[in-house]
Amino acid sequence: MRSTYGTNFSLTLFGESHGPAVGFVLDGLPAGIALDLDNIRAALTRRRPSGKISTQRQEQDAFRFLSGFYKGRTCGTPLTFVIENSAQRSEDYDEMQFLPRPSHADYAAFAKYGGYQDARGGGHFSGRITAGLVAAGAIFQQILSEHGVAIGTHVASCRGICDRGFDWAHVNDDLSALLSPGFPVLSPKARQQMLLAIEQAQSEGDSLGAVLETAVSGLPAGLGEPFFHSVESEISHLLFSIPAVKGVEFGLGFGFAEGTGSACNDAFVALAPGRAVTRTNFNGGVNGGITNGMPVVFSTVVKPTPSIYKEQDTVDVRTGEPKKLRIRGRHDPAIFHRARAVIDAAAAIALCDLYFGRFGYLWARKEGPCVTV
Numbered sequence: 155m156r157s158t159y160g161t162n163f164s165l166t167l168f169g170e171s172h173g174p175a176v177g178f179v180l181d182g183l184p185a186g187i188a189l190d191l192d193n194i195r196a197a198l199t200r201r202r203p204s205g206k207i208s209t210q211r212q213e214q215d216a217f218r219f220l221s222g223f224y225k226g227r228t229c230g231t232p233l234t235f236v237i238e239n240s241a242q243r244s245e246d247y248d249e250m251q252f253l254p255r256p257s258h259a260d261y262a263a264f265a266k267y268g269g270y271q272d273a274r275g276g277g278h279f280s281g282r283i284t285a286g287l288v289a290a291g292a293i294f295q296q297i298l299s300e301h302g303v304a305i306g307t308h309v310a311s312c313r314g315i316c317d318r319g320f321d322w323a324h325v326n327d328d329l330s331a332l333l334s335p336g337f338p339v340l341s342p343k344a345r346q347q348m349l350l351a352i353e354q355a356q357s358e359g360d361s362l363g364a365v366l367e368t369a370v371s372g373l374p375a376g377l378g379e380p381f382f383h384s385v386e387s388e389i390s391h392l393l394f395s396i397p398a399v400k401g402v403e404f405g406l407g408f409g410f411a412e413g414t415g416s417a418c419n420d421a422f423v424a425l426a427p428g429r430a431v432t433r434t435n436f437n438g439g440v441n442g443g444i445t446n447g448m449p450v451v452f453s454t455v456v457k458p459t460p461s462i463y464k465e466q467d468t469v470d471v472r473t474g475e476p477k478k479l480r481i482r483g484r485h486d487p488a489i490f491h492r493a494r495a496v497i498d499a500a501a502a503i504a505l506c507d508l509y510f511g512r513f514g515y516l517w518a519r520k521e522g523p524c525v526t527v
């Protein structure tokens with residue numbers, strides 16, 4: 155049993171949806187990094203529910219550091235970050251305690267922890283826990299951005315409505331627009347249509363899923379390892395750690411099955427001695443598990459929110475009796491637009507681990523040491 159990620163640092167998420175707090179402990183950052191707290195707040199805002207298509211559970215996400223942070227900089231010792239929960243309504247879950255929600259983690263958690271898990275609001279399996287992941291990711295995104303790396307995610311398709319896709323070989327212009335809060339799409343028309351589709355599902359007590367497309371620009375060629383720590387496997391590891399993520403593909407992904415080598419190969423264009431780019435980017439910026447200097451692009455599918463207001467079949471786990479379930483509580487009819495902040499965070503964490511592996515952890519601090527002995 156392990157709840158920690160990282161080869162070159164250790165990141166542990168903690169908390170339960172209706173417990174006192176959620177957060178993370180991060181060990182392995184160098185001392186002296188000036189943390190941009192507004193950047194963390196902005197990332198948490200991108201994850202936070204807003205508007206009528208979101209849960210009415212409104213958390214302010216006020217945070218503090220319990221350790222490893224002093225006078226605005228990291229100390230190099232374990233960084234403990236806490237967001238206190240304030241808007242729990244546990245009574246909504248009382249009668250559901252032994253009635254697992256279809257497609258949620260309730261039954262799997264019951265099987266694993268034998269009934270000792272905190273099941274209120276999904277406990278440790280709630281989307282609420284991703285607030286800690288987003289905050290940790292924001293720190294790594296700050297580090298990456300200081301090295302010229304940008305990450306952005308938009309909703310590529312939802313219920314047959316498609317947004318304009320990234321130009322995989324030249325993604326830069328689109329990424330800055332995706333830093334703002336709100337529904338993340340590149341085309342205003344897609345935004346309008348998708349919001350209508352979500353409202354329609356909401357009015358029927360139902361929920362929707364979507365495919366999200368992510369791009370990372372500014373990465374050097376040569377990052378990642380050939381097999382077990384490939385760029386794809388590290389990013390996927392983190393993406394599949396996000397609740398409700400059920401599929402990931404890089405570049406053309408499953409589309410490769412329809413093409414030929416001549417149509418799908420990325421032809422090289424010379425830049426300078428020892429440096430080349432590719433004309434297309436069907437491989438999503440990765441070959442042999444290693445970045446090739448093109449933007450890293452991948453798509454992630456987020457399933458429809460499991461907690462819906464339609465009646466569903468379940469069982470009482472105590473008696474084994476079939477039961478009808480009518481869910482109470484506050485749930486989003488769609489979580490994918492909020493998940494984009496979690497996806498950006500996941501990519502930043504995975505990529506920083508690979509950077510630390512290649513350049514050492516002091517790479518993270520752009521300034522040199524302030525004291526030499």
Ligand SMILES: Cc1cc2nc3c(=O)[nH]c(=O)nc-3n(C[C@H](O)[C@H](O)[C@H](O)COP(=O)(O)O)c2cc1C
Pocket residue numbers: 209257258259276279280281282284396397398399457459460461462484485486489492493496
């Ligand atoms: C940001 C975010 C918010 C979520 N909010 C909800 C929610 O309000 N209701 C719900 O049933 N599931 C929600 N989920 C999804 C569940 O946590 C997830 O589906 C569940 O843990 C089962 O895991 P799995 O889908 O990965 O199998 C959310 C997920 C994320 C990423």
